[in-house]
Amino acid sequence: MDGNIFEKILGQDSLFIDRKAFEHAFEPSNLPHREQEVDALVRNLVDALNGHIPSNMLLYGVPGSGKTVVTRFVLSQLLEKGNEMGHPVQTYEINCRNVDTKYRVVQTLASQLKQNGDYLIPFTGWPTDRVLETLIERMDRAGGVHILVLDEIDNLVAKAGSDLLYSLTNMNTLLKNARCCIIGISNDLNFTQELDPRVSSRLSQEDVVFHPYGAQEIQDILQERVKMGLKINSLEIGVIPLCSALAAQEHGDARRALDLLRISVQKAEQRSQQKVDPKHVRLAQSQLEHDQVTPVLRTLPLHQKLVLFCVIINEENGLRNISTGEIFRTYSEACMKINIEALTPRRISTLLNELDTLGLIMARNVSKGRGGRSKQVNSAIPKGIDSIKTLSENEPLIQEASQGKYMLQGRL
Ligand SMILES: Nc1ncnc2c1ncn2[C@@H]1O[C@H](COP(=O)(O)OP(=O)(O)OP(=O)(O)O)[C@@H](O)[C@H]1O
Ligand SMILES: [Mg+2]
Structure with a gap:
């Protein structure tokens, strides 16, 4: 090979002048079409500069609707203004997908306030109440208003229940020289239904919904x-x-x-x-x-792969709006071919619902008269993907099933 293999690419003109502008971590200072949401945050958080306690807030919206970027922008402006005015404001951002236990959340917050000579709080091992007390001591020592952003807060509730949020929303009754405000961010409008009602009413003093762009x-x-x-x-x-x-x-x-x-x-x-x-x-x-x-196709459990496989081969045979009965017939045939025991029609119906939730199929309920109900199923996998090959990759039984001949219903 002539010359160094990197040379050709290195010398190429790039269409980018600044790749960072397209990175996920990039934080633009101009946020078109989020003026109202910025304004809602500003009107509430300005209390931190006026010597009052801002209300706790919940921000909702579909993925990619700007919740995180808007919050970061507003908080950076708040910090700047607080410093300028000599009002100490302390902000914290925790992503609850990564930090998802009561201990870890409180430990992370308290560690951010560590000063020279303070204990280093270990990642595990202390009683959680002791970590919480340390956090309150350190917040009081720092004084001012502390704004805690709990991003993807629904993960925390799913894993750790209401307990942590109860403690955090109760902190203002224990703090003497400082105040705190919580901003929760979520994709899931319904997550507060899983919370203790006392916690949800304290947390959702003010809600902001980010509409999809x-x-x-x-x-x-x-x-x-x-x-x-x-x-x-x-x-x-x-x-x-x-x-x-x-x-x-x-x-x-x-x-x-x-x-x-x-x-x-x-x-x-x-x-x-x-x-x-x-x-x-x-x-x-x-x-x-x-x-x-x-990756979703690859990691499905065997029976789910089989059910999806049956939808796909029926579709490849020209059938659309495939009935649950038809899927079950093909599925039973496939189980016989590869010598495994078939699950019941009721379980198959649950598996179809799960595949629908994953976005791999679209299932529509249809009434069949006399109170009977059935589903009509179509696959929702993008066309460019070789689904059966992907399903078979780490599952030899699917490969085996795909080699058999099936009695499929023709196009209707
Ligand atoms: N109004 C906007 N102006 C400029 N960039 C935006 C705007 N809204 C979103 N973005 C950009 O889109 C991407 C997604 O935004 P962001 O991470 O804030 O979404 P999110 O609502 O927090 O999503 P998720 O629920 O998945 O966490 C980011 O790169 C962000 O910079
Ligand atoms: Mg986000």
Whole structure:
């Protein structure tokens, strides 16, 4: 091979001028279409600068609707203003997907307030009440208002119940020289139903709902990033509208739109093209779908894989709106071929519901007269994916099942 293998790529002109503008961690200072949400946070949190306690808040919205980025932006502005005015404000951000026990949350908060000479609180081992007392002592020592952001708070409730949130929302009765306010962020509008009612009413003093972005709003968000991150004239006209429309279909997710655009640019670069065009966006979309769906397909349990396999082979045979009865017939046949015991129709119905929740099929309930109910099922796996191959990858029984011949119902 002539020369160093990296040289060709290194020398290539990039369409990016600043890749950071497309990274997930990037925090833009301009947040189009989130003025009302910013305003709701500001109107409440301004109390921290006026010597009052802001209300606790819950922020809701679908993934990628800007909850985290808006909160970070507002808190950074609050810190700046607090410093300028000589009002100490302390902010904390905890992602409850990673820090998901009462002990770990309190330990993380207290550790942030550690000063020289303080105990180092271990990751485990102390009684939780002792960690909580240390947190309260340290907050009092620091004084001022403490704002605790609990991002993806539904994870915490699912794993640790109401107990921690009870303690945190009760802290203002124990603090002498400081005050605290909690901002919970969640994708799940219903998570407070799992909370003790005393906790949910204290936590949700003020709710802000982030609506899903529409295609036009996503276009504005992308335009800002394009100005920062890409060379002028690197996009064909249809690229931003297409990325925005695809992400708007995907529950109005700005993260998805940014990922799509970033990958589209990479696709153009890989092909040494000077401009990104809609074809690259299509390639990026199928890569994203593939990356999203294949790990789910691979890790399904055996019977779930079998049920999905039965939906797929019926579809490949031309059938649409496949009935639960038909799926069960094919499934029983497959179980016989690979010599395993079939589950009951009732279990298969539950497995179909789970596949629906995972987004792998679409199941519609239909009434069959005289009170009977059935489902009509269609697969929802993106077309570019070789589903049966992926299902078989680490499951030889699916491979075996896929080699048999089936008595399938023809097209109706
Ligand atoms: N109004 C906006 N202007 C600019 N960028 C935005 C805006 N809204 C969202 N983004 C960007 O979209 C991505 C997703 O936003 P963010 O992480 O805040 O979503 P989220 O609502 O917290 O989602 P999740 O529920 O999945 O945590 C981030 O990269 C963020 O910078
Ligand atoms: Mg978030």
